[in-house]
Amino acid sequence: MGTALVYHEDMTATRLLWDDPECEIECPERLTTALERLQQHGLKQRCLQLIAREASEAELGLVHSPEYVALLQGTQALGTRELQALSKEYDAVYLHPSTFHCARLAVGAALQLVDAVLTGAVRNGLALVRPPGHHSQRATANGFCVFNNVAIAAKHAQQKHGLRRILIVDWDVHHGQGIQYIFEDDPSVLYFSWHRYEHGHFWPCLRESDADAVGRGRGLGFTVNLPWNQGCSDVPWLQVGMGNADYVAAFLHVLLPLAFEFDPELVLVSAGFDSAIGDPEGQMLATPECFAHLTHLLQVLAGGRVCAVLEGGYHLESLSQSVCMMVRALLGDPALPLSGPMEPHGSALESLQCVRAAQAPHWVSLQQQGQPDLGWQVGWCLRLPSVTVTLNHPVALGAAPVLSPGTPCPEGRPSPLPLGEPQFKAVVTQAAAALSSLLDQLRLHPTPPVRVAVALIAPDTGLALPPGVLCEEGSLPQEETQAWARPHEALAQDGALTALGKVLYLLDRILDGQVSSGMAATPVPAAAATLDVAVRYGLSHGAQRLLCVAVGQLDRPPGLTDDGRNLWLNIGVEEAAAPSMFHVSVPLPVTTGGFLSCALALVLPLAYSFQPDLVLVALGPAHGLRDPQAALLAALLRGPAGGRVFALVDEESTPQLATVLARVLNGEAPPSLGPFSMAAPEDTQALMYLRGRLEPRWKMLQVAAPH
Structure with a gap:
C-alpha cells in the first residue's frame, strides 16, 4: 500500500479573463508549481499517479441542487462579458468556459482518491485540484469555490462505502462555511476548522465561524470552530501571525482528543496552504514542515486512511x-524538526480556551482533562469590535444568535496587502528566509537510506517485519561494549553484553544518519542497565537533546544531571511526581481515555516543547x-524527534509487540485502541498536578491564556 497523487492537467485551464485583483491569485501556476516541486524532490515518482475523472451529475447532486449544476453547465457556452456578469453575483468567484469541466475533475479527483483508499489500493493520498471547494454551498459558488469537493467526497464515502464516522480537518486559513452548513446537523461527520477570524472581521465574516458555533440538533458538538483573532506580540503589525507552536497546540489540545473519542473511519483534509508563511491571504507564520507534522498526527487515526484535497494557497x-512536506509525511518519511520556539501565542491560547469551553459539554475527552474555565462567561470569548454578544449563563451552547450565510462582512473583504507596503515586504522576506532554511534542512538532513532497523538477540521466526525493515546484524566491538557496560553488574553476562553491543551499534547508525528509527531487544534482568548505557552513549555521541520515555519500573539513572540535554519521563510509577523540570513520573492510566490524555496532554506537549533530536522509548x-x-506512543513520538526514535523492548515481549512497533516506526498507522472510556479520577488528578507544576x-x- 502506498500514496496516491490524483491530478489532471485540464484543471490548469481556468484562469481569470478580466482584471480583478481579488481573484487573480487563484491561478493555474498553483498546480504546476506544486507538481514541479514534487518532481524535483523525487516525491511524485514515489506516488501512485492517478488521472482524475469527471464527477457525474448524480455525484454532484450528493451536495448541490440540480438547478445550480445546470447553471454551471451552461457557463461553457457563455462569452467573457456574460461570465463576468454572472461571476459578480457571487462573492470572490470568477468563471471561465472551462470552469464546469475543471470543477467536475476536482470533484472526481477527490472521489477517486476516496475509492482508492477505502478499497485498499493505497493507504492515503493527495488530490491536487482546482478550483477549491470548501466555501461552496448547495446552490452557490463562493470564495473561488464552485463544487464542494470534500463535502461530496464525504457523502460519497457514506453512500458507496457505508462509512458511519468521517472526520474532516480544514486547515485552510479561511473558514470552510460550505462544509459546515452541509454537515452541521449530521453526527456522522466531525468537522474541524481553524481560520483567521479577527472577531468576525476577516472574510467570510460570519458569526457562525466563532467558537460557540458547535452544530445544530443531532449534530451538536460535531462542528468545531477554532477562530484565530488577535495579533502576536513579537510581530505587532501582523494581524494574526500564528505559527508552528500554535498549530501543533491546536491539534494536541483540541482536535486529537475529540478525534480519538469520535474514532473516525476516514480522515478527509481540506488542505489549504494559505495558512502557511508568506501567503498574502493568511499572513501566518507556520513553516512548510509544520504541515508534515500535522499530517503525521492525523495518520494515527482511522488506520492511516487520510485523503487530502487541495484548497487554498497563493x-x-x-x-x-x-505540499511537498505533506506528501513526504503521507509516504511515511519522518518530518523535519520544527523551527522556532515552541510556545503558543497568548491570542492562540485564548482561542484554544474558548473552543475547549464550548466543546467540553459534548466531549468526555475534554471534560476528563479538567476545565477550570467552565464557569467563566462564554461572552468573554465572543467580543467583537462592533458587536458584543453576552450569554448570561456559563457555556450556553447553540443559544447564541447565528447570522445568515449572506451576512455581509462588517468592513468588506480585506484585500491582500500590496507588495509595495513595508509590512508585507517583511512577510515576504521572512517567508523567503524560512523556505531557504527549509531547503538547507533538506540538504543537511536527507532521508536516511534505511527507515527502520531492528536488532534481535536471536533470530525470531515469529517476527513478521514489513518490507524494507532491516534486520541489523552488526555489533559494537566487544572491548568498547565492555567499557560502556563496566559500571553495571547486570551487563556482565555474555547474553546481556552481546545484546548491548547490538543496541549501541544500532544507536550509532541512527545518530550518524544511516538509519531513521530502530528497535532492539534486551534481556529482562539487564533492561534498566541497558537503558542507562544507551542514554549516556547517545548524549556522548551526538545527541544534543535526548528524550527518554521509560514505561514500567525503570528508574532514572542517578548520574543524569538536569543540564537541559536530557528529559526523563517515566510512565508507570505509583504516584505522579516532578522532582525537576527534566524528571517527570506519572502512573500508567488504566483506561483508554486516561492513556490518551496522558499521551496528548502530557507526553507530546513535553516532547514538542523539549524538541529532542533523539527519543528513546523503553x-x-x-x-x-x-x-x-x-x-501509538511510538508513532506519536516520531514527530517531535524528526523520526529518530529508538525503541527498547525486553526479549520476553511477544512477537506481535515487536512487529507492531516495527510497523509504526516504518510509517504505518497504529492499530485502534478500542472503545473510548473515560479517565479514572486519580489519573485526571495526576495529569492536572503535573501540568500545573510543569507549565x-x-x-x-x-491550554489557556494566563489570567
Missing part, C-alpha cells in the same frame, strides 16, 4: 514546499501497555 513557493519488564498503546517551563502544556 504564495507559490510556500504552497509548493508545504518498555521495561511488566510495563503494562497493551500492544496498540505501545504502538512554567514547558509552554506546549498550556
